[in-house]
Amino acid sequence: MDRIETMRAFVTVVNAGSFTRAADRLEMSPQLVSKYVSQLEQHLGVRLLNRTTRKIHMTEAGVSYHQRAQQVLNDIDDMESQVGDLQSQAQGLLRISAPVSFAIRHMAPFLSEFQKAHPGVGIDLQLNDRKVDVVEEGFDIVLRIGHLKSSSLIAKRIAPVRLVMCASPAYLKQHGTPQRPEDLSGHRYLRYSYMELDARQPVHRWLQSNSQNNNSNMISNNGDVLVEAAIAGAGIVLQPTFISGSAIKEGKLQVILPEYEPEPMGLYAVYAHRQLLASKVRSFIDFIQDFYGDPPYWD
Known part of the structure; x- marks a missing residue:
């Protein structure tokens, strides 16, 4: 039994989530991967994985062994890279x-x-x-x-x-251009669901309050969707310039409250x-x- 190969098979199964995906990554058959994991369990005298028809679950021993085995394999890969001066x-x-x-x-x-x-x-x-x-x-x-x-x-x-707050010229013409954070009240906000808000920043305080009190907002876990919605006139959006920058340069979006721009x-x-x-x-x-x-x- 090659202990390194059995260890690599076990770690790959856990990381991939299944024997089939692990077999693809290791370029071997699922049956051989399963055999390696079974050999490792027999050698250690403990069950590492509980298998069902759909999922695999690590045992307590499996969790502990996985963390250490992953580090061992990483160290081996690093050592070989260093020795080979790659x-x-x-x-x-x-x-x-x-x-x-x-x-x-x-x-x-x-x-x-x-x-x-x-x-x-x-x-x-x-x-x-x-x-x-x-x-x-x-x-x-x-x-x-x-x-x-x-x-x-x-x-x-x-x-x-950089994060900038912006809206389409048509939206601002219809609803007014905010000059201070307090002026944002009543505006529709296009909210990114993974946005981390910092209550120390005025714009973020409004966003936090608006998110809790306004059911007419739009929420999405994708910034591109929100920027496109802002271009279409759906409301105000706070997004990174790597998404909104081109629309701002083309005049499709207009930056508002630049002096209150959040910390990058x-x-x-x-x-x-x-x-x-x-x-x-x-x-x-x-x-x-x-x-x-x-x-x-x-x-």
Whole structure:
């Protein structure tokens, strides 16, 4: 029994969520993956997974073993990368999670240039605006936007992210252009459901109050939808300039209350804390660090 292979099979099953998806990632049959996991359980003398026809669930022992096994495999991969001095020849599959609108609008050119510079690196890009777990979900890199809190993860700031409040000229002509945050009362707000509000900022205080007291608002978990609705005259929207910037430049949206613009957020590359960083991750961080600029090109 190859303990590393059985360990890798178990970790991949947990990260992928099923034996079938794990088999695809490992390029082997589901039956062989299942055999490896069973051999590992027999060797350890404990059940790691409870299997049903639809789902797998880790036992308490499985949770503990998964965390340690993931780190062991990471360390092995990092060691091999360091020994092989693959900094200039990064290789392997890089699993990335990124926000939906940002990735659709701004990541394709970056990824294309990155793979030209590092042809040995494959890309598995998953788009999701929720806060994913870097380690538990098996990602190498997670791009996040916001004000990040301290954690055991490493976060590299890539670019500032400005939030601007805007509406279509037609909407403002009909409903009036607010000059102060208090003037926002009575306006329709197009709310992003993942928006983190800071009560210390006047505009955010109004948004918090408006969200609780106004049932006529529009809510969506996608910023592009809200910006398009604002262009159509549906109300006022607070969105990053990487989404709204082009519409503002074209005159489809008009910025309001610029003097009350919230404190900029940041675009961060987040990855697990490791003493030895895999060359594919290091190459990605180095490449994206200066790609978008400060200020970024969309501003």
